[in-house]
Amino acid sequence: MVTLAINGKSVEAPENATILDAARELDIHIPTLCHLDLHSLKMLNKAATCRVCMVEVAGRRALAPACSTPVAPGMEVKTHSPRVIRARRGVVELILSNHPKSCLTCPKNTQCELQSLAAELSITDITYTGKMSSHKADKSSPALVRDMNKCVLCRRCETMCNEVQTVNALSAVNRGFRTTVGTAFAVPLAETTCVSCGQCVAVCPTAALSEVNNIPSLWKLLGDTEKFTVVQTAPAVRAALGEAFGLPPGRAVTGKLVSALRLLGFDRVFDTNFAADLTIMEEAAEFLDRVKNGGRLPILTSCCPGWVKFFEHQFSDLLDVPSTCKSPQHMFGVIAKTYLAEKLGINPKKMAVVSVMPCLAKKYEAGRPELTVNGLPEVDLVVTTRELVRIIRDAGINFNSLPDGEYDAPLGASTGAADIFGISGGVLEAALRTSYEWLTGATLEKVDFEALRGFAGIKEASVAIGEMRVKVAVASGLGNARKLLESVRSGESAYHAIEIMACPGGCIDGGGQPYHHGDVKVLEKRMQALLSEDQGKKLRKAHENPFIKSLYADFLGEHNSRLAHKLLHTGYVKRQKM
Amino acid sequence: MPQSPQGEDCKKLAAFLDSSIDSSGRNESALIKTLYEAQRIFGYLPKEAVFLISERLNVAVSKVYGVISFYSFFTTKPKGRYQVKVCLGTACFVRGAEKIARELESRLGIKLGETSLDRKFSLESLRCVGACGLAPVTLVNGKGYGRLEVKDIGPMLEQYTDGKS
Numbered sequence: 001m002v003t004l005a006i007n008g009k010s011v012e013a014p015e016n017a018t019i020l021d022a023a024r025e026l027d028i029h030i031p032t033l034c035h036l037d038l039h040s041l042k043m044l045n046k047a048a049t050c051r052v053c054m055v056e057v058a059g060r061r062a063l064a065p066a067c068s069t070p071v072a073p074g075m076e077v078k079t080h081s082p083r084v085i086r087a088r089r090g091v092v093e094l095i096l097s098n099h100p101k102s103c104l105t106c107p108k109n110t111q112c113e114l115q116s117l118a119a120e121l122s123i124t125d126i127t128y129t130g131k132m133s134s135h136k137a138d139k140s141s142p143a144l145v146r147d148m149n150k151c152v153l154c155r156r157c158e159t160m161c162n163e164v165q166t167v168n169a170l171s172a173v174n175r176g177f178r179t180t181v182g183t184a185f186a187v188p189l190a191e192t193t194c195v196s197c198g199q200c201v202a203v204c205p206t207a208a209l210s211e212v213n214n215i216p217s218l219w220k221l222l223g224d225t226e227k228f229t230v231v232q233t234a235p236a237v238r239a240a241l242g243e244a245f246g247l248p249p250g251r252a253v254t255g256k257l258v259s260a261l262r263l264l265g266f267d268r269v270f271d272t273n274f275a276a277d278l279t280i281m282e283e284a285a286e287f288l289d290r291v292k293n294g295g296r297l298p299i300l301t302s303c304c305p306g307w308v309k310f311f312e313h314q315f316s317d318l319l320d321v322p323s324t325c326k327s328p329q330h331m332f333g334v335i336a337k338t339y340l341a342e343k344l345g346i347n348p349k350k351m352a353v354v355s356v357m358p359c360l361a362k363k364y365e366a367g368r369p370e371l372t373v374n375g376l377p378e379v380d381l382v383v384t385t386r387e388l389v390r391i392i393r394d395a396g397i398n399f400n401s402l403p404d405g406e407y408d409a410p411l412g413a414s415t416g417a418a419d420i421f422g423i424s425g426g427v428l429e430a431a432l433r434t435s436y437e438w439l440t441g442a443t444l445e446k447v448d449f450e451a452l453r454g455f456a457g458i459k460e461a462s463v464a465i466g467e468m469r470v471k472v473a474v475a476s477g478l479g480n481a482r483k484l485l486e487s488v489r490s491g492e493s494a495y496h497a498i499e500i501m502a503c504p505g506g507c508i509d510g511g512g513q514p515y516h517h518g519d520v521k522v523l524e525k526r527m528q529a530l531l532s533e534d535q536g537k538k539l540r541k542a543h544e545n546p547f548i549k550s551l552y553a554d555f556l557g558e559h560n561s562r563l564a565h566k567l568l569h570t571g572y573v574k575r576q577k578m
Numbered sequence: 579m580p581q582s583p584q585g586e587d588c589k590k591l592a593a594f595l596d597s598s599i600d601s602s603g604r605n606e607s608a609l610i611k612t613l614y615e616a617q618r619i620f621g622y623l624p625k626e627a628v629f630l631i632s633e634r635l636n637v638a639v640s641k642v643y644g645v646i647s648f649y650s651f652f653t654t655k656p657k658g659r660y661q662v663k664v665c666l667g668t669a670c671f672v673r674g675a676e677k678i679a680r681e682l683e684s685r686l687g688i689k690l691g692e693t694s695l696d697r698k699f700s701l702e703s704l705r706c707v708g709a710c711g712l713a714p715v716t717l718v719n720g721k722g723y724g725r726l727e728v729k730d731i732g733p734m735l736e737q738y739t740d741g742k743s
Contacts, residue, residue, distance in 0.1 A: 168640050169640060171638065171640035173648075175648045185654065
């Protein structure tokens with residue numbers, strides 16, 4: 001430990017701590033902009049590019065960036081001396097001098113970290129005038145928009161994309177005033193290895209990276225009296241939506257979510273959870289088939305479109321490894337436009353399926369050309385949790401006073417196994433609950449597989465199912481997925497099944513969720529919320545869902561039947577590695 | 579587009595990578611050296627070369643491009659077979675290099691920094707080749723021409739019209 005003094009107060013800090021860490025111990029707030037430490041997700045952006053956290057260190061001529069200056073014994077630091085305050089304001093004014101002042105119409109308005117910083121430092125005037133960057137916005141991606149005029153070069157997106165996700169789509173390019181964050185050879189983002197996970201959007205302090213805005217299209221759809229509108233909500237949405245309305249993180253708002261969607265005018269309010277249960281039927285059946293008939297093992301989950309695109313780029317030699325199951329979003333869409341349309345006597349051409357997702361990659365997935373049913377898109381429109389917040393506000397709905405609504409039947413019913421699809425490890429846990437009972441014919445008494453839960457990047461477990469020891473692994477974050485996949489490629493992997501989610505911690509940390517602004521405790525609470533939803537359900541095994549049973553009895557036939565295969569399974573394509 | 583011997587060049591680059599990487603360790607520190615060699619082989623840094631380097635050095639292609647875009651020496655634009663470089667350093671400048679540059683531009687039909695459509699000539703400026711006594715100086719594929727006057731430019735370029743260097 002090292003003893004130093006900050007603003008005259010003595011503090012002890014570990015040797016590898018920074019001045020910023022030590023100041024936090026004393027509850028001294030040093031403003032930052034580029035710095036981001038998501039320790040439980042193993043993401044640390046220590047670029048020290050913005051110079052907002054400059055402090056005075058006795059004996060040093062120049063000011064030092066607190067975020068990257070290590071503590072030293074006897075160090076005397078001043079965090080808010082007149083000299084520091086003057087320099088810090090100067091730095092922020094310089095950043096603002098090359099930033100569009102269009103906050104009122106910016107998608108990040110009220111959520112922007114640069115805006116908050118300017119407010120915190122009471123900046124009312126910008127002394128500096130100079131050249132402004134003029135980059136053309138990149139709107140090529142179906143999921144996200146890059147507007148580099150709003151970039152502050154914090155490099156968080158780069159750290160996320162390259163070090164955490166190992167997608168390697170973004171890098172700082174050019175130099176001096178022309179420096180920007182861009183793609184190799186400046187190609188449009190849609191032509192890169194970007195998987196639309198949206199983690200860059202989740203950590204961008206400004207609106208340099210934001211999601212494709214589908215709100216106008218949704219209002220248009222809801223105003224179209226010709227259309228029969230069906231909405232589905234992903235499990236992770238209910239765990240985070242309340243935060244945006246000031247409710248404490250970790251409070252699931254399932255009932256209010258349903259009521260809000262009904263007020264918005266959807267004809268039916270359904271749950272992606274139903275399709276999650278359905279996914280387990282097909283995936284567990286596929287897994288057991290591979291086990292019994294010597295098929296390709298391990299099986300990899302295929303619910304996450306970011307992950308699917310990642311392996312199509314990076315592991316295109318292993319396209320036979322993932323499950324062929326469509327994701328729950330698309331299983332829902334296809335069942336809605338076939339089974340449900342028939343049941344309700346509605347022309348599928350008049351039906352519009354809208355998804356509310358925690359995810360940006362779902363926007364991309366909905367546009368994949370093979371995911372169509374009888375020439376119709378399986379999913380017509382995807383909005384994120386964040387977009388839903390704005391739609392609810394648009395509609396003047398007082399969210400917090402809404403009563404708890406109930407999902408419609410039949411595509412609104414689900415078991416606890418579906419709720420945990422939103423957290424890392426949950427899909428595999430749900431699959432194990434069902435596989436166990438199907439393989440042994442016995443009842444699984446203890447349904448909780450604790451070893452698969454939590455934020456660790458890679459988790460593994462060995463589960464006794466009858467005579468067989470099933471070895472499973474779970475990875476979240478694509479860098480961790482890459483490690484597991486490399487062991488599959490080299491043949492070292494002894495796993496039977498692997499679950500992958502692109503976002504660290506799973507969909508609760510999806511690129512479309514309310515911004516966590518670096519507070520990872522929020523994510524832990526969202527995880528807890530979904531675990532509680534699961535525990536609160538009477539039925540916690542997907543195959544016990546009575547509406548799933550009747551879906552098979554009335555329509556699909558057996559698990560993995562020909563019809564099930566035609567509707568619920570898909571294939572993958574080889575994509576360029578760079 | 580004229581046929582370029584890119585396949586041959588890729589083989590040369592691969593051979594260079596084979597001979598150099600394993601000794602220095604496959605890592606980022608070999609990047610600039612490798613890019614330099616690749617640009618020597620190809621005359622510029624085409625995508626194929628950059629992808630190959632990225633893969634073999636295990637450095638993300640976006641990062642490699644970041645480095646290329648940082649250094650003005652590296653270029654991803656194809657260069658002509660004859661690279662004409664006119665010195666605009668102080669000594670050359672005061673002895674009329676500006677006029678030489680303009681004459682080159684008008685005779686080649688391209689501006690400084692450009693390459694002719696048939697990829698025969700590219701024209702660039704540089705700052706001092708260390709031969710100020712010969713100012714103004716122009717290099718064509720490394721060969722120096724000194725004490726140039728505007729009237730010398732035509733005959734100088736004529737030497738490079740028949741496809742020989």
